[in-house]
Amino acid sequence: MPRKPLAVLAALAAGLLLPVLPAQAAAPPKAPACAGPRVETFGPASMTGAIVGATVHEGKAYVVTRGQKPPVLAEIDLGSRKVVRSVRLPDGPATGEPEGGWATTVADGKIYVGTYPVPDLYRFDPATGEVVHLASFGRNGGYIWALAAAPDGTVFAGTYPDGRVKQYVPATGAVRDFGVLAPGERYVRALAADAENVYAGLLDKGKLVAINRASGAVTELAQGTTGIGVVAEHGDRILATSGSTLIDVRKDGTDVRRVPLGANSFDALAVAADGTVYATSRPDGAVHRYRTGDSAPTKVADAPSQDDETRRLALTGDGTLVGFAGSGGMWTLDLSSGQSQFTDLIEAGLPAGAERPQSMLLVPGRAVYVGGHFFMDVRDLRTGEQRRFRVPGEPKDLVRRGNKIYAAIYPSGKIISIDLRTDEVRSLGLLGHGQQRPWDIEYDPVRDKLLVASAPLGAELEGALSIVDPDTGRIDVYKGVIPGQSLMSLSLDARKGVVYLGGDVLGGGGTPAVHASASVAAFDLRTRTVLWQVDPVAGHRTFQDVKVHDGLLYGVYKRNSGAWIALDLATRTIKHQGTLSGYGELTTHRGRVFASTFFGGGNAYELGAEATHLATGLGDDWYTNPQLHFEPGSWKAWAMSGRHLARIDLDPRCPLLTVTPPQI
Template identity: 45%
Template sequence: MERRRLLNAGAGLTLAALAGQAAAAAPATAAAPTAGPGTTGTTGATAPSGTADTAARCSGPQITTYGIASYTAAIVGTAVLGNSAYVVARGQNPPLVGEIDLTTRKLTRSFRLTRGEGGWAATVSGGHLYIGTYPYPDLYRFDPATGAVTRIGTIGPTGGFVWCLTTAPDGTVYAGTYPRGEVWEYRPTTGVLRNLGQAMAGEQYVRGIAADDRYVYAGTLPRGHIVTYDRATGARQGTITPTPYGGASALLAHGGRVIASLGKSLVDLAPDGSDARVIPIPAAERLGDAMTVTSDGTLYLVGRPTGTVYRRDGDRLLPVATPASGDEHRALAPLPGRKLLGAVGSGRLWWLDLATGGSDIIELIDVGLSGPDPVQSVAHDGLVAEGTVHVGGHFSLTTHHPARGTSRRMRIPGEPKQMRVVDGRVYAAMYPSTEFLEIDPARGRIRSFGFVDHDQQRPKDLAYVPEHDLLLLATAPPAGYLKGALTLVDRRRRTLRVYQDVIPDQSVMSVAVDDRRGRRIAYLAGDTWGGGSVPPVRPSATVAAFDLRTRRVLWEHTPVEGNASLEHIEVLGGVLYGVYKRAAGHWFAMDLDTREILVTGQLPSYGELSVHFGQVFASVFGGSVYRLGPGLPEAQLVVSGLGDGWYNPPQLAWEKSTWHAWGVATRDLARLRLDPLCDMGDAALVRRPIEAILKSLLAN
């Protein structure tokens, strides 16, 4: 790791200039510079008259915390055993598992696994619960009778997922994994765990899995094959879907048939692939989240994004009810008495009476299964120091009033990957729906501007252009696709205009607006990996200049050859700064007129950039913030020791009138003093995160 140096005259912005900004501030107690964003303040600045001013502005803690930033009861894997539902919390470290009594609907007990962030997969066999975890792809067994938790083994590399589990009629447990797209077998009778190999070359996900007496079936993603293995020999038999129907999301074997939710279709076919019946999923849905078959042989499916439960009637899917609208579903299970149980990703369980159509729902956060949420995004109202801070969590927005010591949690439909505050409203770009929301936290109101769609899935960056009253949204496609998009959000008209593939065959990872007078250009950062799970077709990530008046790309340029993924960019004074994800932490500054690279360097990892008071900052995974410029020959550490409280690349939400920004320390909301004149962070606390874990955090 490179050595960190103190600020000096060679940094391009002298200590005297920075001190002069502080000295000119009106409220002396706040030590707030008067120079606005986008200005360097290097002309006519004078140093303070001694060290007392600097000492005053740098007094007190550099990091002040205000309690948990966001609470969650979000869940992933879910299974029913006897009269209990077992749910695995998401984002808790180590994973938290809750046991819910299906009669009393109370949390009866909870326990922790050994390591990881959660477990997408769960199944039952022989009176035991089996859980598959991430980003350490471990297989666990839980004995409800004794409370014993056993880690059976690890079935992939660090950063991997056990995406799905199923139980064969004889009790054998099968698992599907990412990123190697393998099928694994565990026989409880012998304790033997074996790898049956990759399902399909080029498919990184086994996203659905099912088994009958003779075969185990693996549903792949992104293309969507169903691959069979002979259970007796473990030999891979090949695909029974020569023409893929789309990525697998759910799979089951029942009554001598294999039934799969593949893309926008429900596919019912014989074990050898013959007699295929393809039923379109209703137009309102993008996929089927979960399926089950009740004791009378009826198939039920729950759709995303509406959350509607459908009943199969011949070759049709008929709507039954919507117990939890606008949410992801982790499981659908039959219960006695013609009832269904649904497990909702945001942290809810619902009961549906199929005879009457009535439903009940409980919030797991209310029954005691909650914990600190890895933060999705943060925004500050920018009106006053401290002020109001909005924190995006999993299906929630928490609005904090730090000066009052109060906060309010509001349910929203998805994960707000990016947020901006304009005129007191929070604008949020949502995953996985691509819905764009206008939120009024004070009144608890949400207004939808619609969906980006256009084969997009993950919002990556959001910028505001006051002159046009436009919000610019950068997005990436889902797994298996390369083409990202730039979306122009017209606040007044509440419309979305999508420019797909604006950087050919790349995701659009970030958007920055030229800060020079008269320029109406947005710069876009690309990622050749797209949504992942498909080979890139371009060798290096590029930057594209997009004219906001003509709505055309003016030019495209590769800043540094050989770097595949450009995570984030910002612009200051005609210089574009960027940090790469691949190779992680490699950063540069480029003159926008000549496209000459002015400087390159290396950070411990990647994250987001921001501009404040004529300075460029990088907040990166591993819990540190650096200053990159202007004019610095290498990055300079500003603060460290913030921990890993972020789900997405770390962000900073600046107060307009001070050197303070809001972020996260571990999983607490934190106010950070990032004044370059003050002592910098402790380089000994800087650590490089495990790249595989970073990748797993950003997986679908």
């Protein structure tokens, strides 16, 4: 037997001779600090100068902001490239507030703007600076997607969700509704007009139609392969874009030409006096030229604003093409030299404002990242400083892997990396396969892969699970992993190598659903196969988010009054269920499950056998899912208070927290 050191043996012997003392009582748990301030705010979470509508008139450009309340209409001098005047669009009488104007046109020297999410028509007079509300074309939640002016000054509006064309006569204020253009259509996405007809592009049904202004008769000119997003007219021809096809057709519906665009689509068209068509492609933003009879467009210039959405193109008399970038920029392209110049509209004097954020990510002890429209806003937790940098779209979700953040980008379906140390942005590639709406992204640390849940854009149903190698950029896309449904969410059990998927029977919208109930599926990451699929609640069509925790899969439904469930994964039966104020995102923290939701003023809950209401009054100002990001070892969570970045105390032991959001 080996001998222990003598000192150790002596200590043991001494210990045996010590008297036995009563056990010391455990210290009582520390009481929560519920009485002090439980909300801190840090100013607007995401600032924007993004634009939607744009038009050109007599040496001036007019742009309308996106996401600000109320929207800004700004006048830009094309010579100096400076904002020389701006006005706010007043709130109309309908319920709701305008947040932008996709649609703009010029008629009789005046600027017309169609807004969302209240579909109202406004007019700005450059001579007097007066802006007036003219008409309402629907209820809160609607859009005026397109405006066009006929040669006589009559204005036409394309609306959502009723899929109508409305006529407004400036001289009398009279409004005419041309009725149903196609059964089930919701979007009139693009318009053009001449002396006899108004031409409409339908997004859901993919039809290009002509409406006779006198009789109201509707004639189908062409059927697209997908939705019609852009329309332009010139002479006896109409041009329209349908996905990766340019449609070129006579106004009487004859001589239909379908020009392939390859992997691209066109998001803006401008027609010169000689019939030459200039177009910008998506997703890259490059400039192309086309004439009737060409077998394909010709690229004339690289993107003046890389990976940007072009809201409008216009030609000036000196051979210059003017483009308006959705991220908040204006560019000019000299068509003779191919030289372009880009102007950031905030730097040019456009008033910036707080927007609805797309996503958020906490890097503990370092920074909070907030994804906006084509920009990322960052608050440095060490210094309190804020900065922003450009990203190529809307980051719908963010995840961290080491010293990089990965973002799932709409509308391209691109996956990008962001270096935490340098803010360098790099592209890993496109999901492809029609998957342009990536809703959720997680990191699998066991297999060192990114997992992305996505939906198609347009009239398709099937989404995809994509598995991305962050080092090589390889993307394996499993389309239709839930047959006939898109994917809104995923949740990883890394230990088991299983990812759980939440479905949506509506897909990209615009095509009839083939299922009545949203499914949950379990996907094995080792075999790349579906293990099982179940519909937890009949008639509930869309999972907004799912989260696996302690043998249960928690799910929040989007379209069913805040319904939530906890699904037992062993039996695939519902163990708990209830109702929240609305839908939102789930998160796990310190062995508990939390939800942050829209509606009812913005709320936070803890989910267990039932839902415990933790906070209210957070506001309904997220663009995508309301989120909570907890600090490690704490009950403090980074979130939103209205449109301001906030840190809130969500200690479950405290009473209900009522938050008063700051003014925007």
